[in-house]
Amino acid sequence: MKYHKIPDETIKRMPMYLRAFSILKTQNQETISSQQLAERLHLNPPQIRKDLSYFGAFGTRGIGYPVSSTAEQIRSILKLDVSQQAVLVGAGRLGTAIASYPGFSMFGFDIAAIFDNDNNKIGKTIGKNLVENVAEIVTLKARNIRLAILAVPANAAQGCADALIDAGIKGILNLSPCYLNVPKRVKVITIDIAMELGILPYYI
Amino acid sequence: MKYHKIPDETIKRMPMYLRAFSILKTQNQETISSQQLAERLHLNPPQIRKDLSYFGAFGTRGIGYPVSSTAEQIRSILKLDVSQQAVLVGAGRLGTAIASYPGFSMFGFDIAAIFDNDNNKIGKTIGKNLVENVAEIVTLKARNIRLAILAVPANAAQGCADALIDAGIKGILNLSPCYLNVPKRVKVITIDIAMELGILPYYI
DNA sequence: CAATGTGAACAGCTTCACAGCC
DNA sequence: GGCTGTGAAGCTGTTCACATTG
Numbered sequence: 001m002k003y004h005k006i007p008d009e010t011i012k013r014m015p016m017y018l019r020a021f022s023i024l025k026t027q028n029q030e031t032i033s034s035q036q037l038a039e040r041l042h043l044n045p046p047q048i049r050k051d052l053s054y055f056g057a058f059g060t061r062g063i064g065y066p067v068s069s070t071a072e073q074i075r076s077i078l079k080l081d082v083s084q085q086a087v088l089v090g091a092g093r094l095g096t097a098i099a100s101y102p103g104f105s106m107f108g109f110d111i112a113a114i115f116d117n118d119n120n121k122i123g124k125t126i127g128k129n130l131v132e133n134v135a136e137i138v139t140l141k142a143r144n145i146r147l148a149i150l151a152v153p154a155n156a157a158q159g160c161a162d163a164l165i166d167a168g169i170k171g172i173l174n175l176s177p178c179y180l181n182v183p184k185r186v187k188v189i190t191i192d193i194a195m196e197l198g199i200l201p202y203y204i
Numbered sequence: 205m206k207y208h209k210i211p212d213e214t215i216k217r218m219p220m221y222l223r224a225f226s227i228l229k230t231q232n233q234e235t236i237s238s239q240q241l242a243e244r245l246h247l248n249p250p251q252i253r254k255d256l257s258y259f260g261a262f263g264t265r266g267i268g269y270p271v272s273s274t275a276e277q278i279r280s281i282l283k284l285d286v287s288q289q290a291v292l293v294g295a296g297r298l299g300t301a302i303a304s305y306p307g308f309s310m311f312g313f314d315i316a317a318i319f320d321n322d323n324n325k326i327g328k329t330i331g332k333n334l335v336e337n338v339a340e341i342v343t344l345k346a347r348n349i350r351l352a353i354l355a356v357p358a359n360a361a362q363g364c365a366d367a368l369i370d371a372g373i374k375g376i377l378n379l380s381p382c383y384l385n386v387p388k389r390v391k392v393i394t395i396d397i398a399m400e401l402g403i404l405p406y407y408i
Numbered sequence: 409c410a411a412t413g414t415g416a417a418c419a420g421c422t423t424c425a426c427a428g429c430c
Numbered sequence: 431g432g433c434t435g436t437g438a439a440g441c442t443g444t445t446c447a448c449a450t451t452g
Binding site: 001033034035045046049050052053057058059060061062063064065 | 409410411412413414
Binding site for chain 2: 015018040042078084093096101103109147171189192195196197
């Protein structure tokens with residue numbers, strides 16, 4: 001395929017494909033056609049073919065996509081072929097839930113540090129991590145962690161984001177219901193549960 | 205404005221506008237221009253004007269949008285002008301975090317029931333709700349609840365979704381990392397935290 | 409023959425430019 | 431003068447149709 005800018009929407013679908021291919025692999029299915037995959041994911045077959053073709057020709061005509069190697073290709077495209085360490089800020093109920101979320105491992109994510117500002121939580125253990133004082137976020141610099149998950153109250157979110165960016169964090173998954181002001185080089189994804197729920201009544 | 209199909213993307217932004225207008229109201233600001241609002245939300249002014257104009261002419265030329273009445277208009281468009289009762293299924297760590305999430309009230313959501321399948325949790329109180337047995341989901345029929353938040357493990361999600369739909373639920377916010385098969389009349393929104401995180405390394 | 413890969417047509421959303429109004 | 435409301439232009443992403451290949 002000649003040069004094309006890869007649509008953001010395509011990138012957003014890639015983890016979906018990775019999950020699907022990973023599951024197929026555990027089921028020992030060796031190949032899958034765009035048709036079959038589309039049925040599973042409720043997408044259109046040409047969509048899947050076009051998405052994958054942006055990154056190369058992974059499939060075999062007449063056969064479909066080889067499950068195992070395509071999974072590896074996507075993993076490598078998304079840079080998930082190396083274990084990605086992430087820091088969690090906020091050890092409240094939501095933070096604790098996330099720390100124990102089993103779904104991260106499929107994508108190679110590893111919660112490598114946890115911070116909070118509450119003295120009752122600092123020093124406690126969550127999973128394999130000791131909760132550290134949020135004032136020590138700057139020590140992340142030396143630990144080569146680039147991703148952060150922000151699970152703090154909205155009024156603390158911007159301050160934590162600033163500290164994280166100061167400590168070399170390059171990507172933030174923000175779970176607070178607020179907009180974060182960050183330099184352009186930092187990528188932020190905000191998930192606002194109440195806002196997502198907010199559109200449901202309109203549709204029903 | 206003549207008839208136009210309202211873009212889904214516009215609907216998705218409406219709760220964002222509602223939140224912004226609600227906050228402005230607490231700050232006693234009486235009007236706001238699309239320019240000012242765009243700066244806050246990091247959008248383009250014409251985007252905001254077009255979005256709002258799909259639903260009517262709320263603004264005043266030369267002045268901007270009246271904060272209070274526009275907030276009410278959006279609330280009414282999104283059907284959030286009446287308190288929306290929702291049921292939470294899953295009283296694990298994530299479910300508990302969600303039950304105590306303070307952000308729902310701004311949109312008029314009220315967690316009116318909680319279900320789980322774990323005998324250790326059934327009968328306990330979370331917030332103002334007693335945790336009920338998931339086998340009793342069918343009793344929702346009589347309670348006039350139309351929205352559900354699904355915070356159960358992926359392998360239980362489809363079963364719970366089926367039971368919820370059976371009990372008259374019309375919209376589901378699915379927090380499990382899986383696709384739900386539902387009739388077309390039911391609206392599902394899936395939030396998959398690991399998948400959202402999965403795109404970050406690509407961008408950094 | 410079955411299924412991919414892809415240019416081209418199409419659809420949907422965003423941005424622009426400006427007319428209209430306060 | 432300032433700002434909304436909106437048709438039209440522009441752009442991005444999706445779908446189609448089919449040539450291509452194992």
